[in-house]
Amino acid sequence: MARTKAATTGRRPLIAGNWKMNLNHLEAISVTQKIAFSLSEEQLTDVEVVVLPPFTDLRSVQTLIGGDRLLLGYGAQDLSPHDSGAYTGDVSGPMLAKLGCQYVVIGHSERRQHHAETDDVVNAKVKVARKHGIAPILCVGEGLLVRKENGHVEHCTLQLRAALAGVKAETILGSDPKGDRAPVDLVIAYEPVWAIGTGEVATAADAQEVCAVLRATIEELYDVDVAKGIRILYGGSVKSSNVAGIMAEADVDGALVGGASLDPEEFARICRFREHVTA
Numbered sequence: 001m002a003r004t005k006a007a008t009t010g011r012r013p014l015i016a017g018n019w020k021m022n023l024n025h026l027e028a029i030s031v032t033q034k035i036a037f038s039l040s041e042e043q044l045t046d047v048e049v050v051v052l053p054p055f056t057d058l059r060s061v062q063t064l065i066g067g068d069r070l071l072l073g074y075g076a077q078d079l080s081p082h083d084s085g086a087y088t089g090d091v092s093g094p095m096l097a098k099l100g101c102q103y104v105v106i107g108h109s110e111r112r113q114h115h116a117e118t119d120d121v122v123n124a125k126v127k128v129a130r131k132h133g134i135a136p137i138l139c140v141g142e143g144l145l146v147r148k149e150n151g152h153v154e155h156c157t158l159q160l161r162a163a164l165a166g167v168k169a170e171t172i173l174g175s176d177p178k179g180d181r182a183p184v185d186l187v188i189a190y191e192p193v194w195a196i197g198t199g200e201v202a203t204a205a206d207a208q209e210v211c212a213v214l215r216a217t218i219e220e221l222y223d224v225d226v227a228k229g230i231r232i233l234y235g236g237s238v239k240s241s242n243v244a245g246i247m248a249e250a251d252v253d254g255a256l257v258g259g260a261s262l263d264p265e266e267f268a269r270i271c272r273f274r275e276h277v278t279a
């Protein structure tokens, strides 16, 4: 069962809701409140639940979560590789850190596709996020053609290696090992592009195959402790009806949820994935 797996690995499950370009700041407040009130303190202690709103919602979400001491985390969907300057439209790491963001999505396939983000840009963003104490949720994943040609494992490991080039172990090791933070301040998300927003979820075995190789790659790049401590999420059409099977896999520590995270009741059901697991 998933509970046994988490107890064995020591990795606290992480369910993150990527709202993408949805929900204005008033809707953000409502959705965040509903998520918090749909989950018990025990559930929110057991599973780390994070919302990733658009930039324009971050202040509202920060005020709500901080003011009411909700047991939710939050973060951004992107950041600039630069700290300040003439970069119209960009939002910097220092700005996100000032808003208390714990996480930032980096290298999402929608950024790679629609904003021509290269591996070098992704690598620069990982470094700048860590410089400002924000944990990247680093996305890798293959398109349909690569999957059909059976190149998915190589594709994802190459993306991971490129994203982490020059990133030293000490910069990703958790700064609060005795607190409630994860031992590694970097999260990997395996998101097969063909499964994003399509309803075409990868099988649990598909997710496990790639997540296991990503963990082995982290061991090669760093060491066994980093590999054991790092959390690897699956993303792509995750719903309450399929999350339990995915979460039962040995190397899947959570989910990066897109569309289903816009419905707070459904998102809360996803966060309660343990209840779906049958012995």
Ligand SMILES: O=C[C@H](O)COP(=O)(O)O
Pocket (backbone or CB within 6 Å): 018, 108, 191, 195, 196, 197, 198, 199, 235, 236, 237, 238, 256, 257, 258, 259, 260
């Ligand atoms: O960041 C989230 C992923 O792109 C998954 O999106 P989805 O759950 O709508 O397929």
